[in-house]
Amino acid sequence: MKKFTKIPIKSNTLNKDVALNNSNEELIKEILIITDQDFNLNYDIYHNKDHQKSYLKVNVISLKKAVCQIKAKAVISNDAKDCDSEIKIESFILEESSVEATPILEINFNEVSAKHAFSTNYLENSQITYLRSKGLNNDQIYKLILKARYKIDLDKISLNKGIYYAER
Numbered sequence: 001m002k003k004f005t006k007i008p009i010k011s012n013t014l015n016k017d018v019a020l021n022n023s024n025e026e027l028i029k030e031i032l033i034i035t036d037q038d039f040n041l042n043y044d045i046y047h048n049k050d051h052q053k054s055y056l057k058v059n060v061i062s063l064k065k066a067v068c069q070i071k072a073k074a075v076i077s078n079d080a081k082d083c084d085s086e087i088k089i090e091s092f093i094l095e096e097s098s099v100e101a102t103p104i105l106e107i108n109f110n111e112v113s114a115k116h117a118f119s120t121n122y123l124e125n126s127q128i129t130y131l132r133s134k135g136l137n138n139d140q141i142y143k144l145i146l147k148a149r150y151k152i153d154l155d156k157i158s159l160n161k162g163i164y165y166a167e168r
Contacts, residue, residue, distance in 0.1 A: 003152070004030075004032050004152055004166035005166055006165070006166045007166065007167060009162075009163045009165045012037060012038055012039050012040065013040040014040070014041050015042045015043075016042070016043045018043075018044070018046065018054075019046040019048060020046065020048060020049065020052045020054065022049060023051050023052070024051045024052070025053075026054070027045060027053070027055070028053075029055070029057070030058075030167065030168050031043075031059065031166070031167050032152070032164070032165070032167075033068065033070075033163070033164070034061040034146075034163075035060075035062060035066050035068060035164065036063040036066050036097075036161070036162070037162055038066055038067045039068045040068075040069045040071075041058065041068075041069070041070045041072075042071045042073075043058070043070075043072045043073070044073045044075065045072075045074045047075065047077060047080040047083045047085065047112075048077050048079065048080055050079075050080060050082055050083070051081075051082050051083065052080060053083070053084045053085070054074055054086070055085075056086070056087050056088070057087075057088040057089075058072055058088070058089045059090050059091075059092070059150060060089070060091045060092070060099050061092045061094065061146060062091065062093050062094065062097035063094050063095055064094075064097060066097040067097070067099075067100070068091070068098070068099045068100070069099075069100045069101075069102075070089055070099065070100070071101075071102045072089060072101075072102070072103050072116075073087075074104070074106070074114065074116075076106070076108060076114065077108055077109070078108040078109050080109055080112070081111040082112070083112045084113045085105065085113070085114045086114070086115050087103040087105070087115075087117070088117045088118075089101040089103055089117070089119075090118075090119050090120075090121070091118075091119070091120045092149070093120060094122070094123060094142060099120065101118045103117065103118055123141075123145065128141060131144070
């Protein structure tokens with residue numbers, strides 16, 4: 001499995017536009033965001049030719065009282081037939097945070113395949129209480145669960161210090 005590569009973030013808003021310009025071009029991208037601060041992500045993918053494929057998955061882990069707004073959009077132009085696009089947004093909410101997600105499909109041609117999804121997960125108090133009874137603190141609990149879910153080494157990531165943004 002390809003590792004996530006950390007990308008430095010200088011602002012609480014990130015706008016990304018990706019244009020697919022060649023026939024048979026593919027974009028496969030997975031994003032991981034871990035934040036204890038408010039954060040906005042706008043990610044747009046443009047299909048401009050025939051037979052293009054895009055897959056975008058955004059994983060958001062929101063901590064403390066952070067409010068995350070995620071907008072992911074796939075635009076399939078009227079010149080792009082037989083294209084395939086999928087957008088998935090998964091949020092994992094911890095503490096009193098929230099995630100507002102908007103997966104958007106803008107389709108201008110009928111001969112395409114497109115789908116989108118959004119899901120939210122959170123830890124229940126009973127789960128946290130059980131893990132605390134085993135001697136784990138909140139940071140250890142969060143890292144244990146996130147490591148199992150996302151298969152990444154979270155030991156090198158501070159969960160309570162700003163915004164962590166990574167892609168693979």
